[in-house]
Amino acid sequence: MIRNATLADFEFVYQLYMHPKTNPFLLYEFTSKEEFLPIIQPLIESNVIYIFYDEVQDLGMFKLIPLAHRNTHIAYLGGVAIHPEILGKGLGKQMLEAIVAFGKEKGFLRIELSVATHNEKAIHVYEKVGFSKEGTLRKYTHLKSEGKFIDEFMMAYLY
Structure with missing residues (x-):
């Protein structure tokens, strides 16, 4: 099941x-709770962070961020x-299947990550659920703590 994260979920998200x-x-990057709160609080208040849970406990999280203007049919999946x-x-597979169903309910035609x-x-899990690779983003993410850049694949799920 999926629900919006609240500030009460801060500890779990952190x-x-x-x-x-x-x-x-x-x-x-690794940071203290005090430094992380002003980063994550606006995202929680914008209702783009979600908690994946079952009847017993919180299991995972994700961000699903709707795009704007000519891209309102797209949501970016992160975190x-x-x-x-x-x-x-x-x-992980269960959560992604729930995210895909949730995206459809919201009327998105594309989820990208x-x-x-x-x-x-x-x-492997993304592909199992139906996401496809669309290209490579070279030196896309900087891991400051490791002093290196990494490549990322752009992937998308199309309804």
């Missing part, structure tokens, strides 16, 4: 963004993460 297993694949302690149980070219597990 843990996912700053976890050593997920952080290298997400947008923000996709399942809590590392429960990885390997098919929850970028993913590190070396993130083979994520790429």
